[in-house]
Amino acid sequence: MKSSEKGPRKGRLRTKMVRRLSGSLALLFALTTLGLVYVALSPTPQTAVAADVSAEQVAAGAQLYANSCITCHGSNLQGVEDRGPSLIGTGQAATYFQVSTGRMPLADHGAQAPRKEPFFNPEEVDQLAAYVQANGGGPVVPDGELQNTDALALGGEMYRLNCASCHNFTGQGGALSQGKYAPNLDPATDEQIYSAMLSGPENMPKFSDGQITPEEKTAIIAFIQNNKQSIDPGGAPLGGFGPAPEGLIAFVVGMSAIVAFTLWMGSRA
Amino acid sequence: MTITNPGGNAAGTDTSHSAVEVSDEELKSMSREELARLGAKLDGVELVEYGIRYEPGSPADKRAERAVSAWFLLTAIFAIAFVGIFLFWPHEYQTAYSDSQLAYALYTPLIGLTLGGSLLFLGIGVVALAKKITPHEVAVQTRHDGFSAEVDRKTLSGEVFDVVDKSGLVKRRGVLKGSLVLAGGGLGLAATVGALGGFVKNPWAEGADSQLWVTPWAPLADGTKIRLTQQDGTPVRPEDLEAGSMSTVYPGVSGGAKFSDAPVMLFRVRPNQGISIRTGQEGFQFGDYYAYSKICTHVGCPVSLYEQQTGRVLCPCHQSQFDLYDGMRPVFGPASRPLPQLPIELDSEGYFVATSDFIEAVGPGFWENGKYPAWGSSPKEQS
Numbered sequence: 001m002k003s004s005e006k007g008p009r010k011g012r013l014r015t016k017m018v019r020r021l022s023g024s025l026a027l028l029f030a031l032t033t034l035g036l037v038y039v040a041l042s043p044t045p046q047t048a049v050a051a052d053v054s055a056e057q058v059a060a061g062a063q064l065y066a067n068s069c070i071t072c073h074g075s076n077l078q079g080v081e082d083r084g085p086s087l088i089g090t091g092q093a094a095t096y097f098q099v100s101t102g103r104m105p106l107a108d109h110g111a112q113a114p115r116k117e118p119f120f121n122p123e124e125v126d127q128l129a130a131y132v133q134a135n136g137g138g139p140v141v142p143d144g145e146l147q148n149t150d151a152l153a154l155g156g157e158m159y160r161l162n163c164a165s166c167h168n169f170t171g172q173g174g175a176l177s178q179g180k181y182a183p184n185l186d187p188a189t190d191e192q193i194y195s196a197m198l199s200g201p202e203n204m205p206k207f208s209d210g211q212i213t214p215e216e217k218t219a220i221i222a223f224i225q226n227n228k229q230s231i232d233p234g235g236a237p238l239g240g241f242g243p244a245p246e247g248l249i250a251f252v253v254g255m256s257a258i259v260a261f262t263l264w265m266g267s268r269a
Numbered sequence: 270m271t272i273t274n275p276g277g278n279a280a281g282t283d284t285s286h287s288a289v290e291v292s293d294e295e296l297k298s299m300s301r302e303e304l305a306r307l308g309a310k311l312d313g314v315e316l317v318e319y320g321i322r323y324e325p326g327s328p329a330d331k332r333a334e335r336a337v338s339a340w341f342l343l344t345a346i347f348a349i350a351f352v353g354i355f356l357f358w359p360h361e362y363q364t365a366y367s368d369s370q371l372a373y374a375l376y377t378p379l380i381g382l383t384l385g386g387s388l389l390f391l392g393i394g395v396v397a398l399a400k401k402i403t404p405h406e407v408a409v410q411t412r413h414d415g416f417s418a419e420v421d422r423k424t425l426s427g428e429v430f431d432v433v434d435k436s437g438l439v440k441r442r443g444v445l446k447g448s449l450v451l452a453g454g455g456l457g458l459a460a461t462v463g464a465l466g467g468f469v470k471n472p473w474a475e476g477a478d479s480q481l482w483v484t485p486w487a488p489l490a491d492g493t494k495i496r497l498t499q500q501d502g503t504p505v506r507p508e509d510l511e512a513g514s515m516s517t518v519y520p521g522v523s524g525g526a527k528f529s530d531a532p533v534m535l536f537r538v539r540p541n542q543g544i545s546i547r548t549g550q551e552g553f554q555f556g557d558y559y560a561y562s563k564i565c566t567h568v569g570c571p572v573s574l575y576e577q578q579t580g581r582v583l584c585p586c587h588q589s590q591f592d593l594y595d596g597m598r599p600v601f602g603p604a605s606r607p608l609p610q611l612p613i614e615l616d617s618e619g620y621f622v623a624t625s626d627f628i629e630a631v632g633p634g635f636w637e638n639g640k641y642p643a644w645g646s647s648p649k650e651q652s
Contacts, residue, residue, distance in 0.1 A: 149366055161500060161517060165573040165585055176574060177581050177590055177601070200513055203576035210509030211499075211516050229365030231374035265396065 053130040061131025064124055068105050077135050091138015094199035095129040097192055103201070111179030112202055115187065139198040139208075146190040147225060148218035155223030158216050162207065170240035171224050176203060185224055193221050309408070318407040333401035340394030344387050351383035484530045485520040486611060487626035494622035496521035497535060497560070497613065504620040507558060510537040513577040517563060520623070530631045532563040532571065533611050534582070535621070536593060542580075546610075547596035550628070553612040555621070560611040561597050564632040565589055567604040582608075 065073075072084030079086035084106075087095070098104040102116040120128065133140065148155070160169065168174050171185035180203055185193070197217055200206030212220070238245040289310055299307065309316055323330035354376070363373040416422070433439060438446065472481050488494045496504045498521040505518055518535045519525040526532075536559045538544060546553070553560075565572045565584045572591065574583035580593040581600070589602030597608040609631055612624035 149364065152364060157500075165571070174574075174585075176576055177579070177583060180576065182574075200511070200577055203578045205575050205577045206511040206514040208509065208511040208514065210506070211511075211514060226365045231365075231370055233374060233377055235378075268400075 053133070057127050057130040058134045060124075061127035061129070061134075064120065064128050065131055068119070069128075072106065077132065087132050088136035089138045090132060090136075090199060091140055092129040092133040093139040093141050093195040094201065095132040096125060096141060097195040097199055097201050099125045099128055101188075101192055112181060115183060141191055141195045141198065142214065146194050146218050147222040148215065149222045149226070151215070151219035152223055152226055154216065155219030155221070158212060158220050159223050162212065163220065166204075168240065169242070170227055170237070172240040186228060188224070190221050190225065193224060194218075312410070314408050314410040316406055316408050318405065320405055322401065322403075322405045337394060337397045337401055340390050340397055344390040344394060347383050347387035347390060351380055351387060354379050354383060484626055484631060485522050485525060485528050486531065486533075486623040488623075494614075494616065494624065496616070497533065497621040497623065498525060500526050505535065506619055506621070507537075507556070507615070510535065510558070512537055512539045512557065515573075515575040515577070517573065518560070518621075529569075530562075530564060533560050534563045534573065534575070535560050535613075536575070538580070538593070542594065544594050545596055547598075547607060550596070550610050550612075553610045553624075555613050555615065558613065558621070559593065560613045560621075560623075561591075561593075561608045562611065562627065562631045564608075565604055566599070566606040566608060566633055567602070569632045572608065 065077075072080055073087050074080050074084075077087040098113075099120055100118055100122070102118040103113040105119055106113055107116070118125070132138070166174055166176070166182035167185055168182075173182045173184040175181050182204070188196075194217060196204060197207040197212065197220075198209075207217070209217075238249060289307070291307065306316065306319075323333060358376050358379065359369060359372050360376045361373065363370045436442070473479050486495050497518040498504050499516070500519060502521065502525075504521060505516065510516055514537055516535045518533050520528065520531050538557050538559065540557055542557070544554075544559070561582075563571050563573060565586070567584065567587055567589050570584050570586035572582050572584045572589070574585060575581075575593075576583070582591045582593055582597070583589070584591075584602065584604065587603050589604035590600050591597045591604070591608055592600045597610065599605060599607065609627045609629045611627055613621050614624050616622045
């Protein structure tokens, strides 16, 4: 900063009023600069931009909530002890996943909520999700195409690193401790996989956009859906568990065929 | 067909050629068929029935010939088909969204069917040739019982040991015997040196920097602390993780994702989640962030099935379970030691760094575990 002029005029400027004014201006300037620098340098956390939702949607969602969810999740989404968790901050993604896969409303308290026929139609699912989103916000499934079919290799790599340990390398799911399990991915839609990654339902860890970028998420979804539609080598997937059942079948069927053939040859000799 | 006749000769009789005397003149004048019969007779085989199967040129003969050639022709066709498919069939990977996925999916089954079929038909053809074309025969062969005759065994051992005696290999020729031992030992060493090579290196040669003590997480010589990075080298910040998430991180050095002892699980637990830390590892966490080795202490599989509600981390290989809320102690399965915790903090730019290396052994077997010298003592200098 330039130093102010020296000389007789300096004293005239130094009235109390001017001093206060300039001081507060300098403070304002400093704070604004600091704020701008902070905004520029601070990393942006994962923010969810909700799709345009109308007040009618939220109101309809509130009605559905009062009819079907309030018993376990409480009148203000605060959760009920020993019945259901708080929904504040879980956002549209969690609601969409749980309700569209039929896991919620819950039939009974078990080790895990199984996938079943959805209780609500897609429109009602969106209304419920809008209502939960309007109370505390949270992650939101973005609109648009959720599959990036050009990045299958990247999707495969990310899938094997982050998903395959629980969901099996062909998405068949697998067992966890004490009756819990990682579900089979065969019936899952793009939106359901995306919302599961964002919200971490049941015992699945959350995968925020900072950990797996949206591009990587769409690549993972493309890899999963591509796997489902691929023609199985040899025609039968044998459960999708790889070499163990394949080797068993090869040994049992193949060896039986060889033994039967040799016996037949011997009987004809 | 050959029928062996057991007990043809009593044990101990001469089992070489049967007593068949053939003079040179007779041998010269013999036809091919007679020679074949003589050969069988010399081997103690008597042909009860022998002869061509069908009248040459008869319909039955032609039918047999056609049937056998058909198998060999099939062999050739399948082999050529295999070569053609191997060379020209589109074998490049096709996604489920491409039109040529079916062709790609058929590639492997087709080369298996063609080459396998070719081999199978060759085998069937050879069997058919033996059954339909070669002469029809019923043979009887006398079989001897037991071991060789006494005279044969005595004379053979006599021959062998006489050679050994006359060569002087028992009482003399120390140099020769020594060189033979050396030759055997040298060749034996040459055969095993590849396997023994791993034992030659002294793991303690680098002292405090020995690979047994140090992982890539150790701060560099100039004191630079190693950043926690994702698989692609992106450094990790606290806001990258949501509460209730787990990320696999690697040391931010070149090739960091390739080290076998380096993968680390970075957890962010929910706020106000009660967590106990093992004694001596207080302050290793950063807020709600905890970093633990991903290498199972049982046999070194990647422990990565994280149940974010229960805080259990499961190992896929042998179902060991570790409790994140109890200092990562094993609660089920064959693993007997807790996963080592990596001390973490933030650097000046807000990225996670490892404060120091692990303070205990990563992974399964470590012969110093719980023994003298204990971890961190000699030959490692206390840092």
